[in-house]
Amino acid sequence: MEKFVTLTSKAIPLPIENIDTDQIIPARFLKATSKAGFGENLFRDWRFKKDGTPNEDFVLNDATYSGKILVAGDNFGCGSSREHAAWALTDFGFKAIVSSYFADIFKGNALNNGLLPIQVSPEVLSAMLSAIKENPNTELKVDLKNQTITVLGTNIEESFEIDAYKKMCLMNGYDDIDFLVSNKDKIEAYEASRTF
Amino acid sequence: MSKTLFDKVWDSHVVHSVENGPQILYIDKHLIHEVTSPQAFNELEERNIPLFRKDQIVATADHNVPTKDQHLPIQDLLSKKQVEMLTENCEKHDVTLYGLGHPYQGIVHVMAPELGITRPGMTMVCGDSHTSTHGAFGTIAFGIGTSQVAQVFASQCLLLSKPKSMRITVNGKLKKGVLPKDVILYIIAQLGTNSGTGYFVEYAGDVFENMTMEGRMTVCNMSIEMGARGGMIAPDDTTFEYVKDREFAPKGEEFEKKVAYWKTLPTDADATFDKEYSFNAEDIEPMVTYGTNPGMGIKITEAIPSKDDVSFEKSLEYMGFRKGEKLLGKDINYVFIGSCTNSRIEDFRIAAEYIKGKQKAANVNALIVPGSQQVAKQIKEEGIQDIFEAAGFEMRQSGCSACLGMNEDKIPAGEYCVSTSNRNFEGRQGQGARTILASPLVAAATAIAGKIINVSEEVEELELV
Numbered sequence: 037m038e039k040f041v042t043l044t045s046k047a048i049p050l051p052i053e054n055i056d057t058d059q060i061i062p063a064r065f066l067k068a069t070s071k072a073g074f075g076e077n078l079f080r081d082w083r084f085k086k087d088g089t090p091n092e093d094f095v096l097n098d099a100t101y102s103g104k105i106l107v108a109g110d111n112f113g114c115g116s117s118r119e120h121a122a123w124a125l126t127d128f129g130f131k132a133i134v135s136s137y138f139a140d141i142f143k144g145n146a147l148n149n150g151l152l153p154i155q156v157s158p159e160v161l162s163a164m165l166s167a168i169k170e171n172p173n174t175e176l177k178v179d180l181k182n183q184t185i186t187v188l189g190t191n192i193e194e195s196f197e198i199d200a201y202k203k204m205c206l207m208n209g210y211d212d213i214d215f216l217v218s219n220k221d222k223i224e225a226y227e228a229s230r231t232f
Numbered sequence: 233m234s235k236t237l238f239d240k241v242w243d244s245h246v247v248h249s250v251e252n253g254p255q256i257l258y259i260d261k262h263l264i265h266e267v268t269s270p271q272a273f274n275e276l277e278e279r280n281i282p283l284f285r286k287d288q289i290v291a292t293a294d295h296n297v298p299t300k301d302q303h304l305p306i307q308d309l310l311s312k313k314q315v316e317m318l319t320e321n322c323e324k325h326d327v328t329l330y331g332l333g334h335p336y337q338g339i340v341h342v343m344a345p346e347l348g349i350t351r352p353g354m355t356m357v358c359g360d361s362h363t364s365t366h367g368a369f370g371t372i373a374f375g376i377g378t379s380q381v382a383q384v385f386a387s388q389c390l391l392l393s394k395p396k397s398m399r400i401t402v403n404g405k406l407k408k409g410v411l412p413k414d415v416i417l418y419i420i421a422q423l424g425t426n427s428g429t430g431y432f433v434e435y436a437g438d439v440f441e442n443m444t445m446e447g448r449m450t451v452c453n454m455s456i457e458m459g460a461r462g463g464m465i466a467p468d469d470t471t472f473e474y475v476k477d478r479e480f481a482p483k484g485e486e487f488e489k490k491v492a493y494w495k496t497l498p499t500d501a502d503a504t505f506d507k508e509y510s511f512n513a514e515d516i517e518p519m520v521t522y523g524t525n526p527g528m529g530i531k532i533t534e535a536i537p538s539k540d541d542v543s544f545e546k547s548l549e550y551m552g553f554r555k556g557e558k559l560l561g562k563d564i565n566y567v568f569i570g571s572c573t574n575s576r577i578e579d580f581r582i583a584a585e586y587i588k589g590k591q592k593a594a595n596v597n598a599l600i601v602p603g604s605q606q607v608a609k610q611i612k613e614e615g616i617q618d619i620f621e622a623a624g625f626e627m628r629q630s631g632c633s634a635c636l637g638m639n640e641d642k643i644p645a646g647e648y649c650v651s652t653s654n655r656n657f658e659g660r661q662g663q664g665a666r667t668i669l670a671s672p673l674v675a676a677a678t679a680i681a682g683k684i685i686n687v688s689e690e691v692e693e694l695e696l697v
Contacts, residue, residue, distance in 0.1 A: 051542070052542070052543055054426070054525050056655075056657045059657065063636045063637050063660075064637060064638055066638060067310035069271065069314055114425060115655060115657060118267075119268070119377035119378040137426055137429065139459055140395075140430060141361060141377060145377035145379065199253065199254065199393060212391045213281070216256065216387035216389050217386050222247050223258065226258055232353065
């Protein structure tokens, strides 16, 4: 997994609430057996019209906005557990998602793929969206070590929570498999001690 | 210290607590299917890590299988490849597979309980968010991503932080025609689609105590639709009776020993929860959804609420509905009875009880999709299949079918489908399809009338078990 330490980037606003993983990557694109290439169909049915041409009204097709950070509405990533959603977002080029709320399974999947979910208050989210809308060249700075997100050129700054272990993993590019496998003796001891 | 059902099961599965970090949680059973496992098998092979406990894994093919002519090769080449890869991976790693054509094949959350694989007090995971279904047995069961599938392959464990606890109590007597699906749709409509995020739910009260195991599975299945990773119901005699004598259930003395242990699991009287909600059974009526998340539900006789909110309006626009409008009387051309929420024998018995002697409306395409080969067999043996076929319903073979718009079974763009599945997201049942979630009884009544009707007015004579 790629390391994540700091990130400074412009951001793309998507202020819709309850964006579910079926929107991020519809089920008909889950037939692949590798992790590559899902970015092509990220937000497929919002990004493209039925005839396959780009939907100009959708923010990812709007040249005004670009960047590696997606700023989205409340309860991002709800629904299906498909990790393909995290793969689609990273494959498209996103490194961080900002929202006022993340669904549990998505949050875990994102962290397991080096994609940082940053939860901010609804007020900060709304201020960020306004700042980006006002000036699409606005840059956001994410500092994982200090757990802060700043809207450069403004006074918007917020600290965010992250599990200390997950933070260590992201900053070093570690994943859980290595850690779990290194604890095999404890796992075997647990199995041997089970009485129920 | 007093403990909840969830605490008892969780704490007994903690292998190790990382200082200031997550816990290593042992997983008893790992269910896998064709869609979320291939990348996990690849991951292990790339790292040269063997499967740690292959005997604790059970596989089936469900999401991406056709529900017609299952004896023939799968037509869609990508689907075919994915299903074949599951077979290859299971053969290579010596994992039990109930694949297409096997008498135990079925939707993973229908198959495992009916075989006695799911039992109280366990930890179970699957790369599918509706794994919460198994919580009906007093089991900690939840959906995981593919990276976690690989972790369980490698270590039979996951690294997790213990979620907070919530109890939802529903007391009283349900009205006739109000099914477990209505209960959970009502709860989600009351609490909202993200109310459970970060929590594990316990459902308590007479309503759940008096529910059958199949009803409890329907309720726990949809816990994820309010954001909760899982939902549980305390194991009791109904649970033990259901598990007893099933294929992989412990037998004889071993079973009695297990029951004695399972009886220790219910929440202690003075245990506390981080959050509590309570509802009255009498307030619940048959439910339908009108929007694009499962929290957007109303009583079947109610009008769509008015809310000035961009996301709400976007949702109504997708559905082609207006604020203040009623769904009663809406013409419906598609009805789907199936999915891991409602494809067990009781669901079909109830639908058949309503349908018998009637004919589906000419405008309706009605699909009946059993959750497993065993359910399909029961439907046939009990004569229910004859009722469906005589009424003009189309009987299919087992699989996830039209729940998720992945396999061949899809609802056409712009069409409404009254569906017993669990998600009404945009495009969930096919691009542009509009899903109205409901119980098997409401779905059956819609298929007969060709429109949404107030089913409560028609249940007096029915024998709804």
